[in-house]
Structure formats: structure tokens, C-alpha cells
Amino acid sequence: MSVTHVGTEAPDPQDGQSVGRFSRHSFRAKFIAVVGAAVLFDLMLAGGVAIWNVQRLSNDATEKVATGLTSATEEYLRTYIDTTALRTDLLLDQVFSEVEALGGAMQTLIDNPQTGTNVGRTVEADPKLGDKLVYNPQAGWSQNSPGESVVSVWGYLLDDEGNPLPEVEAQISDSSAFNLIAPGILKTGSPKLQMYYVGPKDKPIMRTTPYTDQAQTFDKLYPGHNEDNFWDFFFPGVYEGWQSWIKDPGNRPVDRDIVGTDPYIDAITGARIVSFFYPLWTADRSDVAGMAAVDITLDQLSNLVENVKIAETGFGFLTSSAGNVIAVSEAGAETLGLVSVGGEGQGVTGIDRLLGKSRFPEVANLELPHNTGTVIDSITLGGDGDFNEETGEGYIVVLKELSPINLWNGETIVSENLTLGFMVAKDEIYAPLTAVQLELSEATERIVYWQIAALLISLVIVTVAVYAISGRITKGLSQLAGAARALQNKDYSVRVDIPTRDEVAAAGLAFNRMAEEISFHTENLENLVDERTKKLETANKEIGALNKRLKSENVRLGAELDVAKRIQEMVLPRRSELEIIPQIEIAAFMEPADEVGGDYYDVLFDGEHIKVGIGDVTGHGLESGVLMLMVQSVARALQEKGDKDPIAFLDVLNRAVYKNITRTKSDKHLTLAFVDYIDGKVTLSGQHEEVLIIRSTGETERIDTMDLGFPVGLEADISAFVATLDLSFGPDDILILHTDGITEAENAAGNMFGLDRLSESAHSNRHKTAKGIAEAVIDDVKMHIGEYKVFDDITLVVLKHR
């Protein structure tokens, strides 16, 4: 029995050891790897998709929120600036209304001169409201003593005694209604610094409420004002501007008579103020008749603008169309990079904080809107000057043009649009957006982290579960592998128990059956071998016994053959016998096919008569040998008796042999012929193979012996068939007798040696001695046979006459 490894690759011993255990080569490891890979792929895909979606959701949300917040912020800023602009307009409108109320009242008095004059006289007559001018000879002007309001009459309006010129006196009286109206208006409504009245250019007396040391202040701040015309000194161009309106109403820039000034430091109060003038007309509207005016501090505008609060530090500012910032908080001014420059105004001292001169080029380059509604712009301040987003801070700038007003710019009256501006750091305004974005980003990150964590945990759980389950699934296989190994180690009692109902269990059942069969066969093999051995032993004994018997039989047969061989050898004539024959040289060759042949030859010599016999007994063996011996004995006896007649000789011989054959119940018979020589003559008798005679001349004769006899031992009487043939046989004549073993000798090709070859062979060797001829012919015969089988006895007898 041999063990065969099944499989394409021979596993190394370690692998063989580890079959069924958990190793990277085991089925279980492969199972885990496959399931693990599938789950990992699934989790990765699901997780990846989830994370991708979360990221996308986050991005979408951020974008939506950003868009929403940006538009909301813009909307808020728009609304806020609209509201603030409205409030600014309202504030100015209220101030305008109040100066218009004063101016309107004064205009009514001008338009009704008689009533005006009467009202003036009445007021002047009132001890409390009436003007009580006091001339100041040092200063050269006249001014009333303290009361509700002050009226200053400049030196060029007085006569030498310091009394007002007559027409100036009338003007003072006619405008004294101011004392009656203005204080009330001043005290009510919006906060106003002061309200005043200036007379026409030729009588520019100045009334102001509340009372201040007006002329004294002027003297201090504006030296020389008492010598020059008031209008030309303080507000050059305003009066002429109004006069031009009369000529052509189209010259009025804005469809309202109010004219404002740029901000300036008030000479009397020292506050930063703005003045608004309301022109008065003559009753016939042919000329200007002075003005009513109001000063308001910038604080009111500033309060409004500075109260603007956007996010943390967002601020509002109010600027003129020229970019002069009228109102802004200190922090705002700092953010805008404004630099205050003292005005060089002739009458009033202006202040300039021009956007165009800001430290920041972005602010300086701000384009103010004109008839374009609200503009939202974005700038970066504090950069390297070349708009560096990274180092600078981004701001949103909102600009809105206010309603236009007429403005005296120090020379003439133009249309002016104030612009309201908001400025807020992007960081602040978009802080919620940033916060939302941050929160979204954090939430996304959190989700991603959780997702990854869940993924890893799932993986661990699945791996552990697969490991645990795989043990159960591959348990059957492991058992099978272990059992197979046990079987390999000749443990035939091993059986597997697989409780599942799958293919592995089926394999287990098959394995158990196979193991059982192997076990059965293996365990019974010894019994079988024992049984067979016993049988063989018995057979062997029998064979031994038989062999012994065979041996003894062989010995017997061998002995028999030996006897036969001895007989045959004994019967054949000795060489010494042949050599003494004087006339004829005789050589004989005989080789039996088996141990004992059926051929017969004999040479009988009685001193003068030579009788040569040749025959062929059917078959071989002891029986043939005995028959041959019989023939020889009879022939010898007859020869000794001196029977010279060949026919009688053969007849007697046949009778004797026939009777013996009949007695012994032998089936054999023989061909038999004799050659008798005497005195140069041969006599042939008996039936046998052809006799060959080669004459000394080289001539060859073939003599058929069929008609010279009959097979011996077949018939009781053959005398009728026996005949003789006499032939001369002289010196060097050769006579050759043979049995069919020579002519019928076959080679491998199945060709017989034949009589022709025999004849030729003998002929070509005829000059040799009888012995030489015999040897040469036998050599030729054997050469012809080669390695092929010798079927029959070979006998050759050569007679050569000496």
C-alpha cells in the first residue's frame, strides 16, 4: 500500500500541522477576511456617503445662512439708514419750520406796513418789550440794555450823537415785533441756539434772542465789522444771491427759501453751529428786506447721527456733498481717519473734516451718491495702502443722500445734498454669520467624528462577531481536517460529529462512512492476510508434496530417458568398427531433436559383406528407442545368420518387428532401407528417403526408394512390396544416406534445406574424406537452420569408396 498526496501543491509541514487551527492560511481566516472586507466596504461606502452628505448639507446651510444673513443685514442697514435719514430730514424740517414761522410773521408785518408800524410803535412803547438803546461811544455802536432779546445798531447806522439815523430809527421800530415773537418760538420746539433778525442791506440792524453781548463779542472776534456792511462782512454773496432769485426764480437751487451754512464756530456761544437763513422780501417783492435766521448747534445733528449704533462699533456720519463731515462721533472720526482743519472763513469760522483728506485712501476715494438712492459699499481700512485684505479690516459702508437744501458756501448759494453714512466692521455685522458658520462647521466636524467613530466601532463589532461566528461555521471543517489528520496517523476510530445540516455535515457523514470502511478493512486486513497465509501455506504444502512427486516422476522419467539414450548410444556403431572396414570409408552423424531420437542407422560388417541400414521410427522417446533396438537386434541376428537376400532379410525383419509392435500395442512404425556392398557393387532395398550417389566423375544420381519397400511394422507381410536395386560403386564414388531431419530442416523464413542443397553441399565437398563430407554437409544444414528450431532428428551417413 502506498500513500498518495492528493493536491497540486505539497503543503509544507507547518501548514500541515496548522490545518484546522486559526492561522492566516486557515479557511476561517479567509472567511473572516472576505466577510470583513465586504462589511468594511459597506461601512466605508455608507459612511463616506453620509459624511459627504453632511458636508454638502453643511456647505448648503452655510451658504443659505450667509445669503440670508447678508441680505437681512443689508435690508436692516437700508432700513436703518432710511429711518435715520428721515429723522435727520425731520429735524432739519422742524428747525426750518420754526425759522419760517419767525420769518413768516416778520414778512407779514413788512407786507402790511401800516400795521407793522403800529405794532412796532406799540412794542417800543411797552416798557418791557421796547428797545432802550444805549450808545457805546467807545465801540461806536448802539445796543439795547439786557432783556428778552438784543438789538445791535452798527456805527454806520448812527448819527454823530450816537442816535440812529431817522430811517434806521423807523426800521428799528418796524422790526421790534421780533421782541414779541422770537423769544416764544426760540423757547419752544426743537432746541435752538438762537434766533435772529437782520435788516435790509442799507439798514442791517441785528436783533437776536436770547439776549447776549452781541456787539461786544463781534468786536472781540470780528474786528472791523462795525465799519463794514453787515451783509458783506459776515455773509458775502447771500444777499446778492437772494436778489438774483427775484430776477429769475430759476436761480433758486432748491425750491425752498431756507439757506443753510456750513458748520462753523459760533462767535457768540463758541459752539459748533449751523445757521439757517430765511430771506424777507419787500412788500412789492422787488428786493430783499433782510432775513430771519436760526442757529442750531451741531450737537442735535450729531446726537442723531452719533446715536446710530450698528453692531458693536458701527457708527453713522453726516457729510456734505464736498465730503466735509458735519457729524460723527470721535470714534467714528478716528475710524474714518478724519483730520480737522480750521476754516479760513471771513465772517464765521468754518471747520473742515474732509473725507478727501482722510488718512485712508479708501475713505478719501469714497464716491458719494448723487441721485442714486442708498449705496452699500465694502472697503478695507488699515491695510498696507495697496488694498491688502489680509492685514486690513473690512468695513461695510452705507451711504444715503438726504433731501437737498440751499447752501451758502461762503460766496454764493448752491444746492447741497447732505449725505448720511453708516460704517460698520464686517467682523461685527457678520459676527452672527461667522458664528453660524463656525457652529455649522463644528457640528459637521462633530457628525463626521461621530460617523467615523461609529464606523470604527461597527467594524470592531462586526469583526468580533464574524470571528465568533466563523468559529462556528468553520468548526465542522476544522473537525473534518483534524479527523482526516487523525486518520492519516492511523487512528481509525476517529469520527466527526457535525450538528449542522449543511454540506459540511454531509461531508462529515461521508467521512464517517469512509472512516468506518477504512477501519473495517484495516482491522480485517490482518485477519484476511492470516487467512490467506494459511491457505497459501496449505497450498504450499500441497505444492511441495506435488513437487516431491514430480521430482520423483522426473527422476523416473529422467532415468527412463537416460536408459533410452544409453540404449541408442550403445546400439550405434563405434568409430573403431567403421575404421577397420577396408573398401569403404564410412562416416556417420546423428543428432536427436529430443534426448532420444527416432532415427536409426547401423553398419554391419562380417569381414567381406558390408550392410548399412538407415531408418526413421515415428516419434521419439524410449518407445522409439526400444523399437530401434529391436530392429538393430533382428538385423544383427539375420546378418549373423548369413542371410544374404535383402528381400528375405527385410521380410523377416518386418515380421519380427510387426509382431513385437502388436504385442506391445505400440502405434509406431518405421521406414527402413539397407545398402549392401560387395565387390564394387551396392544393392539398395527397403523404402526410405532418396539415396544420393556422387560418382567419382562428379555426376550425381538420385535414387528413389519408394518402390523398393514398405514401412516396417505396419503390415504383417510386406514381401510383395520389397524390391532391390543394384548399382555399381567404384573407387571415389560417394553414397549418401540421410533422414528427413536434413531435408526438412527449416530456417526462420520457413524454407526447408531440401535435397538439392544436400546434393550441392555434398557435391562441392566430394573430394574430402567421408568424414569431411559429413561434417561439411552438417555445417551447411546448421547454418541453414541458424537460430531457428530443430524439429527432427538429423542423421547423415556418408560412404566413400576407397
Place this chain on the structure above:
Amino acid sequence: MEISTNDYRVWTEGASIHYEGTMRLSGTEAYAPILEIMNSVLGSKPDLITLDLTGLEFLNSSGINLFAKFTIEIRKQPDVGVRVLGSKSIPWQSKSLRNLQRLHPALELTIS
């Protein structure tokens, strides 16, 4: 009936017995099965037994003995005729078959 080996074939067709090939059997015992066939034909006592030897290339001395013995057996039954067919082209037949006729002169020998 028929006996067939690599070397020879013997078969009967009615009272005709045919021989073919080379018969070189070792002795009388070896020829017994063939003799049995021949005797069975003889046992049926036909008018004429034909021995067709035209295909028998070679016959050893034991075989000749067989035919001689069989001829003697036929001779004992005068009612049974016998005819032997031989071939001139086969050397042993032209000389040995004549002996059969000598044994039983009524034997019809045809060597063609």
C-alpha cells in the same frame, strides 16, 4: 467438426475430411483428437470417405503413421470407399501417399 491451431486446421464436410497447414505433432497421443474426427466419419459408415490433403504442406512421420493406420481401419470395412486427394507441388505427398494405396489397393488416390 473442426480442429484449428496456428499451424494447421482439420475439418469435415460430410464424409470429406480436409487438412490444411503444417502438422508436426509430437506423437500418436498428440494426433489422437484428429484421429477421433477421422474415426467418427468412418463410424458413420459413408460410402466414400474423402481425405483432402491438398492444403497440407507438411506432415511428420507420426502423421504418416496416422494416415497408414486409418487406411488399415478403412480396409477392414469393404463397404466404405476412400479417396485421397493430394498435390504434386508438395514433395512428401507424391512419395508417401502411394504407401496408403499399397496398404489398401481400393483406395482412390488422386494427386493433381
